[in-house]
Amino acid sequence: MTNYNSMKASSKYQAKKQPIRNKSSKFSQQEVDLTQMPLFFPEGYEKIFLTIYVLFLPYIAGLIFQFIYIAETHIELFLSLNEKASFIFTWLIGYEIIASIILLYIIKMAVSFANENRKAGVREFRRP
Secondary structure, three states: OOOHHHHHHOOOOOOOOOOOOOOOOOHHHOOOOHHHOOOOOOOOOHHHHHHHHHHHHHHHHHHHHHHHHHOOOOHHHHHHHHHHOOHHHHHHHHHHHHHHHHHHHHHHHHHHHHHHHOOOOOOOOOOO
């Protein structure tokens, strides 16, 4: 003869999962961990490397943009353009490119965060 306790123990239903408490429920309230950054920040030299990245990454991105899109990979045109263009002009072009890439990456992370936190059981009714 089976009793209630044995039926409850053999039940195929899973218990409700508890939400993860240490994970933030909002994208803007997540903690920022600089050790997970894709850039190299050696311990003790963070400010020096941050300065190097702020100065040279936009400049290199601006040079690449000028070479590929403006000079159309012609070395003579690129060199003559580089003589007339100032450092700040090239840096500003690269800054805008890097800023737009970072903004797109933040939007991608926010969308993926929203998809992870969406309730799996609740779906809107849609007509075919």
